[in-house]
Amino acid sequence: xPSYTRRSECPIAFVLDLFGDRWSLLIVRxxxxxxxxxxxxxxxxxxxxxTNILSDRxxxxxxxxxxxxxxxxxxxxxxxxGLTEKGFDLLPVLLDIIVWSAKHDPETVVSQDYLERATNxxxxxxxxxxxxxxI
Amino acid sequence: xPSYTRRSECPIAFVLDLFGDRWSLLIVRxxxxxxxxxxxxxxxxxxxxxTNILSDRxxxxxxxxxxxxxxxxxxxxxxxxGLTEKGFDLLPVLLDIIVWSAKHDPETVVSQDYLERATNxxxxxxxxxxxxxxI
Numbered sequence: 001x002p003s004y005t006r007r008s009e010c011p012i013a014f015v016l017d018l019f020g021d022r023w024s025l026l027i028v029r030x031x032x033x034x035x036x037x038x039x040x041x042x043x044x045x046x047x048x049x050x051t052n053i054l055s056d057r058x059x060x061x062x063x064x065x066x067x068x069x070x071x072x073x074x075x076x077x078x079x080x081x082g083l084t085e086k087g088f089d090l091l092p093v094l095l096d097i098i099v100w101s102a103k104h105d106p107e108t109v110v111s112q113d114y115l116e117r118a119t120n121x122x123x124x125x126x127x128x129x130x131x132x133x134x135i
Numbered sequence: 136x137p138s139y140t141r142r143s144e145c146p147i148a149f150v151l152d153l154f155g156d157r158w159s160l161l162i163v164r165x166x167x168x169x170x171x172x173x174x175x176x177x178x179x180x181x182x183x184x185x186t187n188i189l190s191d192r193x194x195x196x197x198x199x200x201x202x203x204x205x206x207x208x209x210x211x212x213x214x215x216x217g218l219t220e221k222g223f224d225l226l227p228v229l230l231d232i233i234v235w236s237a238k239h240d241p242e243t244v245v246s247q248d249y250l251e252r253a254t255n256x257x258x259x260x261x262x263x264x265x266x267x268x269x270i
Contacts, residue, residue: 008181011236011243012164012229016157029147046143065239086239093235094147096228101146104200104221108146 015093018064023049023057028066028083028090032133037080038072066090070135082135091126150228153199158184158192163201163218163225167268172215173207201225205270217270226261 019025030036030045042054049057058081061067066087072080095118101108102115117125154160165171165180177189184192193216196202201222207215230253236243237250252260 009242009244010161010164010181011233011240011245013161013182014236014240014243015232016154016160019151022151022156025151026145026148029145046145047148089235089238092231093228096231097150098146100224100228101149103224105146105149107144108149109144110146 018060021057023053024061025090025094027054027057027061028087029094031067031081031083031087032091032094032129035132037082037135038078039081042081061087068135080135083133088126088130088133091129092122095122095125153195156192158188159196160225160229162189162192162196163222164229166202166216166218166222167226167229167264170267172217172270173213174216177216196222203270215270218268223261223265223268226264227257230257230260 026045026047026049027042030042034045036042036045039054039058042058043049043051058067058069062069062081064086065084068082068084069079070082072078098110099115099118102110161180161182161184162177165177169180171177171180174189174193177193178184178186193202193204197204197216199221200219202216203219204214204216207213233245234250234253237245
């Protein structure tokens with residue numbers, strides 16, 4: 001079973017201990033923003049995660065109650081991943097990260113419409129993202 | 136010069152590549168929420184960062200324009216660290232992380248008043264935190 005070491009009772013350290021490995025939050029991103037559901041889809045996500053690391057991170061996220069792993073209703077021999085409520089509650093963090101990068105990183109490409117929604121119409125955007133990501 | 140490797144043009148991967156080492160964002164936390172300014176104060180922050188890692192992360196954060204390093208006006212032989220505008224713009228991310236941990240991590244201790252401000256009075260809280268952290 002994958003695990004992480006907690007360094008303090010600080011709420012920020014808690015999240016960094018959980019997500020600070022550079023990969024876990026990208027899996028959440030792929031679920032929410034890219035509609036990915038299957039192991040092989042996360043594997044192909046673009047940043048080149050190694051198979052064993054992906055496998056470990058998926059187990060960690062399931063064990064922490066952020067993801068659920070279920071049998072694919074369309075093909076019972078394979079599995080599908082989805083976010084729990086705890087996972088969906090990360091959406092404000094992800095949107096703030098997008099807004100920050102769009103402002104401060106010249107290489108980040110985010111449409112003005114999306115930024116506008118992430119900033120001024122956040123609740124509705126979150127609702128749409130949740131609806132589209134529900135398994 | 137410390138550096139980081141960028142994996143993609145994704146705004147979330149950008150932040151994780153920069154902060155996903157578990158330490159950098161805790162330095163920002165110490166500046167904003169704990170009033171820390173000096174190297175030795177970050178060193179004593181509680182999570183046990185090694186001196187060489189702290190030194191590396193401070194250089195990285197300065198080189199990325201998130202922190203400034205200045206001579207301490209009270210004692211010119213030592214240095215003081217502060218946040219730039221780009222650094223202060225991380226405050227919404229930090230507040231969302233605190234809100235998430237308070238909701239989902241049973242060991243996180245955040246006062247109800249603080250959570251209330253972080254959720255419903257965010258702009259004023261950010262303004263107060265900025266004013267208190269200005270060097």
